[in-house]
Amino acid sequence: MSIQSTIEHKLQALEPTYLSVENESHKHNVPANSETHFKVTLVSPRFAGMMPVKRHQQIYALLADELAGPVHALALHPYTPEEWQARGEARPDSPDCRGGGHS
Template sequence: MAVQNDIEQKLSALEPALLVVENESHRHSVPANSETHFKVTLVSEQFRGMRAVKRHQSVYGLLKDELAGPVHALALHLYTPDEWQGEAPESPNCRGGNGL
């Protein structure tokens, strides 16, 4: 869980009211125990006044090393406290891959 821990530590810079990092690699055609596909749900006051693209860019900037290396896919669900409804959408099932 080294990659997941790195993601959690780096995203703490956004002072989240809620941060959930889920390793969804097991839902994809990757070797067991991979850390390549993640879903991030993050609620932060720092997103107030930011459009969705700017929110994503702020996360991408913090996770640039992970995105350049071990992380293949990153689903982002980013909210202000006022926008947060208590649940992020479910990720879709993997639609490809040839199995490993």
């Protein structure tokens, strides 16, 4: 199973109404086909009343093995359904990496 698939599977524990796990490794100075940099956008009613740091901690706990090993960077965008709707259901853009990428 790919790292991306493993992340997607583990995050199901948060009962997402929307989940996007994007492999952004190609935007960084890593070998081709790497799975080291990910952006996670996760919408869950379980985040209601929870401060952003607590949301991040829940995700980090679920992905502890991946973060201790192959995953170098994880951009997290956790929302409640109401926050997601207020955003217009738009995923945030990732900044360009100064390390470059492979074409």
